[in-house]
Amino acid sequence: MIELFYRRQALFLGTLSMIGIVVLWQIAVDGGFINPFFISTPSQVWAEFIVQFEDGQVAANVSATLYCFAWSMGLATVAGILLGMLAGWFPDVEAALEPFIWFKYSAPTVAFYPLFVAWLGYGTPTIIAIAFLFALTPIYANTLSGIKNTDRDLAKAARSFGAKPFDIFLRVALPGSVPVMMAGLRLGVGRALTGVVVAELFGANAGLGYAITYYGQLMQTAKMMVSIVIVILLGVILTQILSFMESKTDSWRVDSGR
Amino acid sequence: MAQIEIRDLGIDYRKPKSNEVFSAVDGVALSIERGEFVTIVGSSGCGKSTLLMAVAGLVNLSRGSIRIDSKEVIGPGPDRAVVFQEASLLPWRSVRGNVKFGLEMQRWNGGDLNERAMQMIRLVGLGRFSDYHPHQLSGGMRQRVNIARALAVDPEVLLMDEPFGALDAQTREIMGTELLRIWERDKKTALFVTHDIDEAIFLADKIVVMGRNPGHIKEVIKVDLPRPRDEAVLDSEDFNNLRRRLRAHLAEDMSSMQLVQEVA
Numbered sequence: 142m143i144e145l146f147y148r149r150q151a152l153f154l155g156t157l158s159m160i161g162i163v164v165l166w167q168i169a170v171d172g173g174f175i176n177p178f179f180i181s182t183p184s185q186v187w188a189e190f191i192v193q194f195e196d197g198q199v200a201a202n203v204s205a206t207l208y209c210f211a212w213s214m215g216l217a218t219v220a221g222i223l224l225g226m227l228a229g230w231f232p233d234v235e236a237a238l239e240p241f242i243w244f245k246y247s248a249p250t251v252a253f254y255p256l257f258v259a260w261l262g263y264g265t266p267t268i269i270a271i272a273f274l275f276a277l278t279p280i281y282a283n284t285l286s287g288i289k290n291t292d293r294d295l296a297k298a299a300r301s302f303g304a305k306p307f308d309i310f311l312r313v314a315l316p317g318s319v320p321v322m323m324a325g326l327r328l329g330v331g332r333a334l335t336g337v338v339v340a341e342l343f344g345a346n347a348g349l350g351y352a353i354t355y356y357g358q359l360m361q362t363a364k365m366m367v368s369i370v371i372v373i374l375l376g377v378i379l380t381q382i383l384s385f386m387e388s389k390t391d392s393w394r395v396d397s398g399r
Numbered sequence: 400m401a402q403i404e405i406r407d408l409g410i411d412y413r414k415p416k417s418n419e420v421f422s423a424v425d426g427v428a429l430s431i432e433r434g435e436f437v438t439i440v441g442s443s444g445c446g447k448s449t450l451l452m453a454v455a456g457l458v459n460l461s462r463g464s465i466r467i468d469s470k471e472v473i474g475p476g477p478d479r480a481v482v483f484q485e486a487s488l489l490p491w492r493s494v495r496g497n498v499k500f501g502l503e504m505q506r507w508n509g510g511d512l513n514e515r516a517m518q519m520i521r522l523v524g525l526g527r528f529s530d531y532h533p534h535q536l537s538g539g540m541r542q543r544v545n546i547a548r549a550l551a552v553d554p555e556v557l558l559m560d561e562p563f564g565a566l567d568a569q570t571r572e573i574m575g576t577e578l579l580r581i582w583e584r585d586k587k588t589a590l591f592v593t594h595d596i597d598e599a600i601f602l603a604d605k606i607v608v609m610g611r612n613p614g615h616i617k618e619v620i621k622v623d624l625p626r627p628r629d630e631a632v633l634d635s636e637d638f639n640n641l642r643r644r645l646r647a648h649l650a651e652d653m654s655s656m657q658l659v660q661e662v663a
Contacts, residue, residue, distance in 0.1 A: 298487040301455055302504035302552065303475050312503070316491050393491040393532050 181363040186370065189363045198352070202368060203375070205347035206337055209265060213272030214333040218326060221277050225284025225325075229318075230310055235285065242278065250274045251339060263344040272336030276329040283325025287318025320391030327383035334376050349375075401430035402468060402588055403454065403556065409462030410449055422613035423449040427463070429607060429616065434586045438603040440593060440645060442652045446614020447592045448560055454590060455481050455558050467556060477505050480549035482559040485541060488533045494520060494544050495529040501552045509553075519547040522581060539570040546578065557582075559591040563598065575601055576629060583627055596645045600638060601628065608648050617648060 163183050169175045170182045177185070193199050228235035250271065257267045291314040299309050341350025349368045356365035408427040411420050424446040431437050439447045452458045454465055456475040465472040467479070480501065488497045498516040509515065520529050523543040533541055542562050549557060563571045575598055582589060593599050599606050606620040622641065624632050632638055 292486075294483065294487050295489060297457060298481070298483055299500075299504060301457060301475050301479075301481040301483075302501040303477060304504040308504055312500070313489065316489070319491075393534060 178360070178362060181366050185363040186366045190367045190370075193364070193367050199367070199371065201347060202349045202352050203371065205345075205351075206334075206341065206349045206372075206375075209268045209272060209337045209341075209348065210333055212269045213336060214276055214330060216269070217273050217276035217280055217329055217333060220273075221280025221325070221329065222284050222322065225281045225322075226288055226315075228281070229285045229288025230314070235289070238281075242282065245274070245278045250336070254340065254343060258344065264346070268337055268340040268345060268348070271340040272333045275336030275339075276333035279328035279332060280322075280325045283321045283328070284318065287321035288314050291317055320387065320394060323383070323387040323390050327380060327387055330379045330383050331376060334372070334379060338372055400469065402433040402435075403429070403431040403590075404466040404469075405429040405450075405454070405463070406466075407463035408450070408453065408460060408465065410446070410453060410458060411461040422461075424453070425462075425613040425615055427614070427616055429619070431588060431590065431605075433588055435604045436582065436589045436591070436602055437605045437607060438591045438593060438599040439607045439609060440596065440599040440649070441609030441614075441617075442611065442649055443594065444614075445609040445611045445652070447594075447609050449614065450609070451481075451558055451560050451590060451592045454556070455479055457481075477552060478555040479558055480552050480554035480556075482542075482545050482549045482557065482562045484561050485538060485565040488541060488544055488548075490533050493530050493532055494525060494536070494547075497533070497544055498547045498551050501548050505552055507552065515551055516547075519551045520544075522550070523547045524577070537570075538566050539574055542566065542574060543577070546581070550581070555588065557587050557589045559589065561592050561594070563595075564593070571595070571598065572630065578602065579626075579628060596642055596649070597633065599645065600624075600641045601633065606641075606645070608645065610648075610652055620644065 166180065167183050170177045170180070190199070224234075224238065228238050253274070254267070254271060257270050261267045261270060288310075291309075295313050295317070296309050299313050304312070337348070338350035338353070341348040342354045345351040349372050352368040353365055353372075356362075356368070406428055408424060409422060410424045411422050413420050427450060439450065441447045449458060453460060454467075454472065456472050456479070470478075489500060492500065495513065495516050498519050499512050502512050502515060507515070517526075517529060520526060523546055525540060525543055525547070528536065528540065533544070536544070545562060549559075563574045566574060579602060589602075591599075591602055600622060603622045606622060607616055608618045608620065609615065610617045620641065624635070624637055
């Protein structure tokens with residue numbers, strides 16, 4: 142009961158501060174404190190949104206971005222979980238993959254952008270490849286740690302009933318890793334979206350990232366802000382969906398502070 | 400011949416850092432008859448759990464042999480089932496799912512798994528809780544599930560590794576009585592590790608007292624208290640005598656341990 146109250150209060154305060162910022166933003170520009178050229182105003186952005194929505198730009202950009210997102214996230218999910226399971230179960234595989242992971246953590250993935258352009262050309266395939274690399278790491282790393290940190294007591298109990306290694310993998314390691322894997326997917330979703338938008342900034346002819354650079358180069362701040370706000374909303378919605386799925390899968394965890 | 404024959408058993412471990420070899424158990428010989436309830440007591444580090452795990456087939460022997468029904472133990476087998484300490488239930492499975500787990504691992508084909516599991520769940524008094532998950536249960540209830548899981552596979556020998564060690568004193572007593580009630584039904588051979596003296600006496604036909612450095616058997620004490628037993632037996636004269644005897648054993652172990660610490 143009290144917990145619910147606090148959750149509601151947190152939601153209320155969060156919403157309040159968001160509204161506060163939007164109102165302040167509008168007042169600051171209307172009052173002449175800030176040049177609208179730099180940040181536009183909420184009312185102008187809204188007006189531009191209606192225009193872009195009606196002429197179909199919003200739908201075109203969102204669908205182009207979501208198309209690349211879906212492919213990159215899908216591929217990263219399959220590859221990340223498969224590699225993570227192999228590396229988590231076989232220490233040799235983990236050791237063999239280790240340098241690439243260091244690489245991924247320490248070097249910015251965007252640095253490979255020109256290379257991908259050389260291989261795949263400008264456009265969709267390159268965007269998908271970049272976003273795939275963005276999303277791969279957390280999915281792989283979480284799956285790996287989930288499998289690797291399989292509860293020894295549970296594995297021992299399974300062995301006492303005659304479980305073979307594959308039984309332990311399938312019935313103990315894998316189900317026990319699902320919540321950590323879901324957390325990896327949640328992080329991966331945010332990163333895949335970032336990857337798509339960043340790649341679109343450089344070379345695309347559609348998509349939200351493309352719209353942001355396009356209007357940015359034309360100095361049309363309000364038009365540009367429309368796509369920025371949409372990207373933020375998409376990110377929040379996708380991450381929330383994954384958070385929800387995550388909370389469904391780890392209800393059995395005693396320490397899932399939800 | 401006895402059902403379980405342990406001969407000249409030795410189990411060595413290599414210390415991970417120094418690579419030094421030390422014996423957890425050495426020179427252990429023990430015979431257990433079919434249908435006997437045997438408890439193993441000793442202070443921590445006396446190798447009592449190691450001994451039990453060896454019978455379960457979960458640790459490798461360095462010397463000697465363990466035979467069950469004249470068959471050499473080389474690994475886990477369907478003739479044995481282990482009741483572990485807390486936290487050995489799969490947290491994502493319901494009570495029923497957990498009780499089915501052992502049956503699934505053994506590819507049990509003695510009929511409907513659900514039916515078998517429910518039978519065992521009712522036996523341990525958790526009929527209403529079959530759809531609960533472990534985190535929704537108390538420690539005592541979780542150990543009932545643990546017992547049901549082991550009994551479900553219908554083992555010849557029931558091995559229990561301090562199953563009530565994490566429970567409070569009162570729950571522990573209740574669980575002991577419950578365990579005896581269940582055991583009385585078909586009197587399967589039982590091997591029960593504990594560090595609780597009262598528990599060791601209350602349950603046992605035979606108490607194995609172990610000492611340390613390396614783990615060895617100090618004495619095997621026969622318990623002739625009448626069965627079926629209930630809490631009343633705890634106040635009897637015979638029980639008190641046994642308690643005194645065991646205490647003396649463990650106190651001796653404790654003082655030698657302190658001496659070692661003082662010298663070191």
